[in-house]
Amino acid sequence: MYDQEIIQKTEGYAKSVLQGESSGHDWWHICRVRNLAVHIGREEKADLYVVELTALLHDIADYKFHNGDESIGPKTARAWLEKQKAGEELILHVCEIIKDISFKGAKVETPMRTLEGKVVQDADRLDAIGAIGISRVFAYAGAKGNEIHNPDIPFKINSSFEQYKQKSTAINHFHEKLLLLKDRMNTETAKKIAEKRHKIIEEYLKHFLLEWDGIDY
Ligand code: ADP
Ligand code: NI
Numbered sequence: 001m002y003d004q005e006i007i008q009k010t011e012g013y014a015k016s017v018l019q020g021e022s023s024g025h026d027w028w029h030i031c032r033v034r035n036l037a038v039h040i041g042r043e044e045k046a047d048l049y050v051v052e053l054t055a056l057l058h059d060i061a062d063y064k065f066h067n068g069d070e071s072i073g074p075k076t077a078r079a080w081l082e083k084q085k086a087g088e089e090l091i092l093h094v095c096e097i098i099k100d101i102s103f104k105g106a107k108v109e110t111p112m113r114t115l116e117g118k119v120v121q122d123a124d125r126l127d128a129i130g131a132i133g134i135s136r137v138f139a140y141a142g143a144k145g146n147e148i149h150n151p152d153i154p155f156k157i158n159s160s161f162e163q164y165k166q167k168s169t170a171i172n173h174f175h176e177k178l179l180l181l182k183d184r185m186n187t188e189t190a191k192k193i194a195e196k197r198h199k200i201i202e203e204y205l206k207h208f209l210l211e212w213d214g215i216d217y
Helices: 005-016 025-045 046-057 072-083 088-100 115-126 129-144 169-177 178-184 188-211
Strands: none
Touching: 005 025, 005 046, 005 072, 025 046, 025 115, 025 169, 046 072, 046 088, 046 115, 088 115, 088 178, 115 178, 115 188, 129 169, 129 188, 169 178, 169 188, 178 188
């Protein structure tokens, strides 16, 4: 059952933790993912309470900012939900989605068991492509001390999560992840949105490389 009070408190919690974060995993990323997830969830007839709550908590503690600790996200979400006296079934569902949500490499499958998980994963991935996606890649690269582009470093099609987690340039991240996302959307609603956003990043990359080679004049 939809609990407005828990949603409101969780919104305040996510905002207090992620406000002002500068790698593209800030409060406004959470807001956009929540709005997209609710939109997709409504179209796909998912449980909107699980969808909204998970969208709010999905980046509350990311392995990328906690020495690669993959258990930190579900653990932090569980501690918060237990404090709110949420039911165990709901906690298990939200934490399972958070555990499974991340992209882990071109050749690594990241299946989602439930419709709500598919919806939140799609919304999170849509925010990684399109105009906003472009800005987030460079924000992340800057925050991590990675280069914008280095043609001496070839991009890899990663076949393990360990390989994917290694340092990369912003432009290589497009090839290692972002250009692959449109074909990894779970829902029909997200597939349509992804088509549009995919074209934007393709066009952007084309111009980036033309300018890089000095032939775009
Ligand atoms: P996921 O859970 O799939 O990692 P997030 O919501 O945490 O998704 O956001 C991931 C976003 O962080 C990417 O889409 C990109 O914008 C940025 N990012 C992650 N890794 C890199 C990288 N190596 N280089 C540049 N940007 C990155
Ligand atoms: Ni996210």
